[in-house]
Amino acid sequence: MLHLATPKTHLFRTYLFVALMVLFGSIGNVLFSKGMKQMGEVNQWSTTALAALFVKILLSGWIWLGIAGQLGFLVAFLLVLSWADYSFVFPVSAISYAFVALLAHVFLGEQVSLMRWLGVGMISLGVVLVGRTPANTRERSRE
């Protein structure tokens, strides 16, 4: 472990910002999905059809709320990456699958199968494993 172990306050701050990322990202994704469901399935791939779709997307209130959620995600992501490993933050943020499955189930009425809950369990175990490794393995940004 040497001197690379992350200080406790850093670890708390890292989890806090990962939680913010997950929260903003999940909300953003569900809002995007809600907005896109109103567009219907995309099966026209001509330039004019895609341009028309793009304009339609930009006129959707749900999409803009989704963009706001993703902006919140980006800020939290930028901050946490300034002190923590990407190879730590990214896998740990996978806990968002649990949230997405839950949000999709509750707000979009999508079925969540036993297999999916099993996958969510594996993801959670993986997140715990990664969470036990030091959050910063690059010496340079150490205090």
Add this chain to the structure above:
Amino acid sequence: MTNALLVAIVVLASTGGDLAVAHAVRKFGEVKDFSFLGLLRILGRAFRQGWMWVGIALMAVTFYSLLLLLSRQPVSLAIPATSLSYVVGVLGAQVFLGERVSSARWLGVSLVCAGVAVAWMG
């Protein structure tokens, strides 16, 4: 086929974008000032980095291809389809950002990746 292509684009663009943004942010060290003005200053500095714009461009590609994917598949299916990005992203962090990925971390990442795939099969 189109779905598979979209997933590949999402995986490569999202991990590439993340790595570019991480690289840009690390040019000026750890953020310690969490006030509103402090955050604006950080954003201002970040956006003066070329890599930040590479990251933003790739995020835009991710955003658009993810929107298309989400219009074709339910969210609890479309999002897990991009599970390979965990392995690709961690490998990228090891190769390009000089992060040391221990075997414990690889095991965890593999579980996350496999878990997402299992969730997708469900």
